[in-house]
Amino acid sequence: MIVDVGQSDHFSSKTGAYETNPFLPRYPSRHQMELFGVGVIAVHCGISIALPKKYRRNWQMITIGMEGLGVARNFHLGWDIRF
Secondary structure (H helix, E strand, O other), rough: HHHHHHHHHHHHHHHHOOOOOOOOOOOOOOHHHHHHHHHHHHHHHHHHHHHOHHHHHHHHHHHHHHHHHHHHHHHHHOOOOOO
16 A cells, blocks of 8 residues: 555656545545555554454455555556655
8 A cells, every 4th residue: 555655646746647546535635645545554454453364364365466456557557656
């Protein structure tokens, strides 16, 4: 999630593109994106702790895998990371 926030911030500031995440404003500030990233990490950790061990591994594999695919796609499109 941290890399995703850095990529989104860099891309939007460089191109003027807008955010498509429905949980963020169309043109979020860097601060809003950072707060969103921290919130997502906190919620993900909370869910991971709350899930029974039987389901935790699948939860982690699916959510972290999806995030990894998104970051890889962004790198493929030429998005850099900026913090």
